[in-house]
Amino acid sequence: MTMLQQNYQSVLVQIAAAEKAAERHAGSIHLIAVSKTFPASDIREVYAAGQRDFGENYIQEWYAKTEELADLPGLVWHIIGQVQSNKTKFVAERAHWVHTIDKLKTAERLSAQRPEHMPPLNACIEVNVSGEAAKHGVPPQDAVALALAVSKLPNLKVRGLMCVAEADADEDELGRQFLLMQDLLKQLQAAGLEADVLSMGMSADMPLAVACGATHVRIGSAIFGKRNYA
Numbered sequence: 001m002t003m004l005q006q007n008y009q010s011v012l013v014q015i016a017a018a019e020k021a022a023e024r025h026a027g028s029i030h031l032i033a034v035s036k037t038f039p040a041s042d043i044r045e046v047y048a049a050g051q052r053d054f055g056e057n058y059i060q061e062w063y064a065k066t067e068e069l070a071d072l073p074g075l076v077w078h079i080i081g082q083v084q085s086n087k088t089k090f091v092a093e094r095a096h097w098v099h100t101i102d103k104l105k106t107a108e109r110l111s112a113q114r115p116e117h118m119p120p121l122n123a124c125i126e127v128n129v130s131g132e133a134a135k136h137g138v139p140p141q142d143a144v145a146l147a148l149a150v151s152k153l154p155n156l157k158v159r160g161l162m163c164v165a166e167a168d169a170d171e172d173e174l175g176r177q178f179l180l181m182q183d184l185l186k187q188l189q190a191a192g193l194e195a196d197v198l199s200m201g202m203s204a205d206m207p208l209a210v211a212c213g214a215t216h217v218r219i220g221s222a223i224f225g226k227r228n229y230a
């Protein structure tokens with residue numbers, strides 16, 4: 001086993017432990033391996049260990065990797081960074097999921113550009129659950145309205161909600177934010193949407209996110225190592 005494959009196995013063990021501690025069903029949490037800034041060869045290694053879902057933030061970087069990895073069957077690409085309107089076409093043509101919808105306009109472009117032969121693009125509404133000024137996402141009180149508007153688009157399927165937790169919040173505050181996400185998902189369901197996905201939890205806060213109802217956790221550095229943005 002390579003070092004990345006060992007990291008990957010230990011993340012799977014940590015997720016299983018978090019499921020058990022939170023009395024969630026074994027195997028119910030989906031892992032998205034966040035590979036931003038890491039080369040396609042690293043994705044290949046983790047793929048060889050069995051991982052299929054990968055998350056990327058930067059559209060150009062990601063698109064190049066889709067070319068390099070075109071020989072790997074069954075890869076599932078999750079876009080977890082902002083999608084500028086001049087990049088929606090790439091996402092519409094190659095991604096399986098977009099977790100960062102916070103404007104109807106972006107969703108409309110993605111739906112219009114989704115090729116006819118492809119299944120609907122899975123979409124999560126990004127919520128700025130902490131209210132930090134620098135964060136993307138809709139304010140919590142606007143999440144249901146945006147989800148309902150997006151659900152009317154023919155080539156997108158609203159699956160649920162996503163958030164990026166506040167980096168320096170304590171456990172109590174983080175727990176409060178994650179539980180607000182869980183409550184918002186219930187509001188989506190009460191509004192008639194079939195959505196059941198809560199995309200939350202990263203390397204540093206995964207167990208708490210799982211305890212608060214996360215269904216998809218996005219783990220980068222615990223698998224691939226420290227990122228170098230240079």
Ligand SMILES: *Cc1c(COP(=O)(O)O)cnc(C)c1O
Nearest residue numbers: 034080202203204218219220221
């Ligand atoms: C980078 C990133 C992650 C992964 O973060 P780690 O702390 O490396 O696990 C998850 N979600 C989003 C939106 C990210 O940008």
